[in-house]
Ligand SMILES: [Fe+2]
């Protein structure tokens with residue numbers, strides 16, 4: 595990788611994204627290529643995190659209340675239907691390099707952030723498999739780590755073809771780890787698996803109808819890929835249903851918090867990639883709400899409440915959150931006293947918008963007797 599050069603946020607040579615990247619403290623390589631390592635390592639509210647947890651607590655987990663469904667799911671994962679899926683017949687060399695610069699930058703950001711979140715799953719699941727003595731947990735996390743390492747590896751190969759692969763060993767050591775209690779891991783990881791499914795399948799179905807927008811071959815892998823994510827989510831749904839207190843009382847507030855955090859983060863992050871979505875022929879607002887609808891339908895297998903993302907009042911607050919987050923970015927780029935003022939006003943606005951969405955009424959949901967679902971979207 596080339597030695598990074600600090601970029602000037604006001605330079606006219608770079609697009610919107612580069613200015614935003616500079617504002618976020620990212621470096622461009624001296625040849626103008628984005629430093630993907632810096633992108634993967636960045637720690638912002640929006641960037642994918644690495645997690646760690648109380649590994650000893652895994653030993654006490656009992657899946658017997660959902661044993662039959664559990665054993666079916668594990669057998670399905672052991673059958674390893676996607677064993678040969680993540681192999682390519684030819685390299686993707688030249689494709690990213692030939693995209694127009696703004697699209698290349700936003701698409702690279704999309705790939706790096708997807709890769710980081712796949713890889714963070716791989717790191718967490720491997721550690722869980724290694725540290726637990728509970729045979730059910732050991733088996734599950736080995737299978738999950740197997741899949742996530744394929745997913746992360748596949749995206750990284752794609753980046754490497756363009757000469758911008760990420761050093762995963764170094765990333766493991768240099769990234770900060772956020773500690774979560776196991777129950778928070780279940781809420782966060784369940785949602786990230788299911789929303790990952792909803793995102794990939796929505797893009798895949800859209801491109802099946804509009805192949806002229808498939809500007810990179812990696813999108814053709816999304817269908818089988820997202821079925822892996824769907825299965826991963828099933829495991830966490832079963833773990834939560836096996837321990838009903840996780841879905842009751844004060845925990846309902848946590849579920850609400852995690853749902854909103856995941857949706858809001860995705861909304862703001864997707865809206866920072868206008869050129870990427872235009873190239874896909876997708877309006878980010880429409881796309882995000884479609885993904886939320888799919889994800890909410892899936893979460894009825896486990897969560898006793900759902901967010902009213904189709905309510906215009908909720909959507910107006912989501913838009914407030916996006917505008918506030920843009921004020922924060924603009925304030926950072928501007929610097930100085932006025933920049934600081936803009937930033938604080940953005941932070942206050944974002945906090946208020948988030949709180950109003952959090953206290954927006956939710957819909958109650960009666961949990962179905964059988965947990966498992968089919969990926970039918
Ligand atoms: Fe994955």
Ligand SMILES: [Fe+2]
Pocket residue numbers: 715742787822823826
């Ligand atoms: Fe996954």
